[in-house]
Amino acid sequence: MRVERQRLMRAVVMQDGRLRVEEIAEPVPGSGEVLVEVLACGICGSDKSCLVHGDGFNRAALGAFGTPMLDLSKPIVFGHEFVAEIVSYGPDTERKLPPGTRVVSMPILMREQPVLLGFGGTDTPGAYAQRMVLSEALLIPVPDQMSTDVAALTEPLAVALRSLNRAETAVGDVPLVLGCGPIGLAVIVLLKARGVGPIVAADLSPERRAFALKLGADVAVDPTVDSPYQAWMQAAATDDPALMSPPTAVAGRLPLRPTVGFECTGAPGLLQQMISGAPPGSRIAVAGINFGSDTVEPAQAIVKELDLRFCLYYSPEEFARTLELLASGDIDPTPLITGRVGLDDVADAFERLDTSPTDAKILIDASL
Template sequence: MRAAIFRNGEIVVDALPEPEPSAGQVVVKTLACGICGSDLHARKHAHRMVELARHFPGRKPMDLARDVVFGHEFCCEILDYGPGTPRRLKPGTLVCSLPALLTPEGPKAIGYSNDNIGGYAERMLLSEALLLEVPNGLAAEHAALTEPLAVGVHAVAKANVRGDEVPLVIGCGPVGLAVIAALKIKGLHPIVAADYSPARRALAEKLGADIVVDPARTQAFATWAEHAAMSREQQAARPAMQAWLPALKPALIFECVGIPGLIQQVFEGAPRDARIVVVGVCMETDRAEPMLGIMKELNVQYVLGYTPEEFAHSLGLIAEGEVDAASMVTATVGIEGVAGAFADLANPERHTKIIVEPWR
């Protein structure tokens, strides 16, 4: 079978052996797989990923001397089952799954592994126990966005929303857009979103942002403060010792960029007692001034991934039309187009989410 393979630091197209399912596993045809920002980071910072993986006992790092097939945002069609598998879904059924294989040694990642082929291949293996049937005739390229939406749903869940906050989303790439969609579903308004790209700001509005900011022209925290001003009644209800503080509603800030310097910028711009959720994945060593966090009593929450329940919920949100996932898809490519798509995604005006269709 054909696959787009990460080999010697580049994405190349080559043939791989057909996957052979073990007990509990399913052979699937990959219908659609999104290119994630983490894949772009992995191509550029693979050695850093390997280095950091050593801090987690039991996690097998990638061997960069061997082939890796990326791809963890996928929708597939069931082809066949391994021995001793219940076969609860018929061949031909469209499914999504957490990007993991269940093994006797525990769950193993799909997509950043030498052993478990990801979605940039014509066929792959999944664990039957993790399969979710795609409902409502949802198109495969839209079902494949379950995984990135689940990241946003999880980030908002970890933020412990009370309902009185005014959120600020910094960065409107796929992760930031997923956070905006999840905030809208949560009913939290107004949602302020900031991005340098006009195209991404337009998408942010489409997915639920109430106010969008171009940081090249307007300071994002200043715009946030304008829309977070307390009413006179709220000001009057504050304890006397808080009267000297700016009369602002609680800040809930989502950092969805993941480049060095962003957390420091948030520390500098955030108001006192802000809750900061770090969703963007920075692959490089970064620095921030702890004293800013101390003096402002900032609360910082790092997040990763999602729970199985959040993943299933996200698929339902897309299938029910509660999230306009289709608006995020800006192109589709076959296996031969993956390397070019990695380059194209560097320009936010051209693309937000490119879907790989290995069967093309």
């Protein structure tokens, strides 16, 4: 009897707070699943956080859902921002897309116990690997005219789109984006695409502020020199009652257009700073993750009637809509991409992203 030899592949494995390249078993697609070759994968800030603060992710998940997010006792293969190419189909699949088709997908395996790809073990690896398995039902083909690099930005831009939608951002609003890392920059790209502005951005780094202006911000503030909140209110000022934000109970009607803030840093104290600085009636979307405890003054938020809306992931519709926006060519997110590395250089890329303000999104190409 002939026994099939298990195929191996290269992957970046995280364990005990370290990244290393190993050969692991190539995953086998189950019912309704597809084997794909990874073409490109972005390094996400949450990957960096998991490397250092995996226990923080688990505390948050345990508090919210009663179960940890990560099994830190076993190796983990990151990678949830990806574009891939269909290799073969598993059982019980419809096979509507031919092998060789480029696809994106929400990073979830639709099993009886769903799997968050990029946060699981070597049996369900994320895209820091040569190959992975995806659920056929979630595959979206990448249009021929779209570059592979741009397609790889679908997931992080979907996170940004979720933040815009959670804050009900619309034309006529004036936004402030605190933090011009990858998510803050992605928020700026989509605000510009939606016609929202003027956009005020704030970051300590001059390189990050330059990124923000390049991607669509109208004003970029150094918070050590000027107040982002004063710049925000100046940008929102209007003497046209038709454009003014609705009145709040205590402050009444102010000569300001509707204001929406995006906290994209997760830095301790920033949420309370935004509560203190935001005009009454503002909506605040919280997209940055703080794994520690923090202090806010609810009375300030109550007196101002602020809306705080915490944001995570996206819906299937938002993910698909993001790919449509990218395919339309109406937005150009390519300045976000500042590097490309092979699997052997992923650990070095993590260090770069921690220390280099000129890097935003580094893509992994397992073929390098």
